[in-house]
Amino acid sequence: GAVVSQHPSWVICKSGTSVKIECRSLDFQATTMFWYRQFPKQSLMLMATSNEGSKATYEQGVEKDKFLINHASLTLSTLTVTSAHPEDSSFYICSARDVERGGYEQYFGPGTRLTVT
């Protein structure tokens, strides 16, 4: 149980285009999902917290107009990287918390490797 999927697993896009990444909780409901970015040989940096039915909470320094987050249902959150540039190339990982199970544990998706050329 507690499986989180992400799509796509990898994507290559041209500079200036937008890319959408999906995060789904497959067998549980998640009112809260988290989006992280991880550069090579670095730690996971929280970008924003996605709340079902409300606006996302962004961490300091993360541009909300560039990284659009939508959490339209209890099983799906999307991250759209708008006007992507090479410096946005990174590993994007989502996680979700199980509403019914409670507690603080987060279940991580497999990640999406974004390369902007």
Next chain:
Amino acid sequence: GENVEQHPSTLSVQEGDSAVIKCTYSDSASNYFPWYKQELGKRPQLIIDIRSNVGEKKDQRIAVTLNKTAKHFSLHITETQPEDSAVYFCAALVLGATNKLIFGTGTLLAVQP
């Protein structure tokens, strides 16, 4: 702001030896401390976690200790095996509207056969 420091950044041990990774957190209200193992290009996997009402927790070869007064927690891996080689991250929960995790900087563990 909230911060989690992790040491060492790299650790090389011989197979069968023990490995210890240490973390320090800044938010005294934190009450949940998970440890993750991440292999290259993969998702972080929870290997053990501890809550603030417990000082130690063990699961086979893995143990975590917590010193709330000093705001320190440590991961102990005994009888290391080559398949333990990976990057390990500690994290601390920051209580608030979102109850978010703040991650340490990671430790690259290499177990030499």
